[in-house]
Amino acid sequence: MIDLINIRKTYDENEGPVFDGFNAHVERGEFILVTGKSGSGKSTLIRMLLKEVEPDSGSIVVDGRELSGIAKNQIPAYRRGIGVVFQDFRLFDDYTVYGNLEVVLSVTGGSMRDSEQRITSILKLMGVDRLHKRYPRELSGGEKQKVCMARALINSPLVLLADEPTGNLDPASSAEIFRLLEIAHRQGTTVIMATHDLATADRLKTTCRRIDLDLMPKSAKHFC
Numbered sequence: 001m002i003d004l005i006n007i008r009k010t011y012d013e014n015e016g017p018v019f020d021g022f023n024a025h026v027e028r029g030e031f032i033l034v035t036g037k038s039g040s041g042k043s044t045l046i047r048m049l050l051k052e053v054e055p056d057s058g059s060i061v062v063d064g065r066e067l068s069g070i071a072k073n074q075i076p077a078y079r080r081g082i083g084v085v086f087q088d089f090r091l092f093d094d095y096t097v098y099g100n101l102e103v104v105l106s107v108t109g110g111s112m113r114d115s116e117q118r119i120t121s122i123l124k125l126m127g128v129d130r131l132h133k134r135y136p137r138e139l140s141g142g143e144k145q146k147v148c149m150a151r152a153l154i155n156s157p158l159v160l161l162a163d164e165p166t167g168n169l170d171p172a173s174s175a176e177i178f179r180l181l182e183i184a185h186r187q188g189t190t191v192i193m194a195t196h197d198l199a200t201a202d203r204l205k206t207t208c209r210r211i212d213l214d215l216m217p218k219s220a221k222h223f224c
């Protein structure tokens with residue numbers, strides 16, 4: 001489903017490469033934890049999969065598509081097939097909870113009637129349907145992240161990428177977000193989550209596989 005082959009990525013020649021000869025393979029339906037200390041490259045890995053950051057060399061294949069072959073004007077369409085959740089939420093402040101999901105669907109098409117049903121059902125699944133009329137400023141951090149999860153999942157993506165999704169949350173809200181990630185996973189979504197919240201991650205019931213960027217020598221991060 002996802003292959004990273006012999007990836008090299010350097011931002012600053014003086015600092016040396018963040019990835020050098022990095023390989024990883026993710027099967028469809030896996031739940032992957034990407035761990036490692038701050039600066040180890042977790043966000044870089046997520047951003048390369050989103051085609052926000054280009055590797056210097058190597059190949060990234062997602063669902064049969066070689067990312068270097070995706071033209072600039074096709075990148076938005078590529079990203080719409082992937083769900084993403086960030087630490088800092090990134091909701092649209094001027095839209096209600098419902099509106100934040102509607103915006104996503106309006107870009108991807110579909111009938112209004114169908115939209116309403118899809119929005120309501122994903123908000124329900126994430127446990128935030130009663131908040132649909134609120135604006136982001138009227139939500140707690142945990143509630144915001146649940147809305148982000150709903151927004152990420154509304155198009156039934158094959159892959160959900162989560163970059164430190166619990167980084168701004170208290171332990172109880174973090175546990176809830178992990179539970180929602182497990183729900184998404186159980187529904188067949190491949191989940192790739194960067195986190196340093198290992199205490200909460202240890203309580204995951206889902207079988208997950210860990211890719212630890214700290215275990216790899218800086219000059220050669222290898223996995224399979």
Ligand SMILES: Nc1ncnc2c1ncn2[C@@H]1O[C@H](COP(=O)(O)OP(=O)(O)O)[C@@H](O)[C@H]1O
Pocket residue numbers: 011012018036037038039040041042043044045
């Ligand atoms: N846009 C950038 N420009 C220059 N250096 C960057 C940039 N993004 C990340 N880095 C550097 O790359 C390394 C990996 O960063 P990052 O992927 O954000 O790690 P993590 O998410 O694990 O904390 C760090 O040394 C960081 O300073």
Ligand SMILES: [Mg+2]
Pocket residue numbers: 042043044163164
């Ligand atoms: Mg990061």
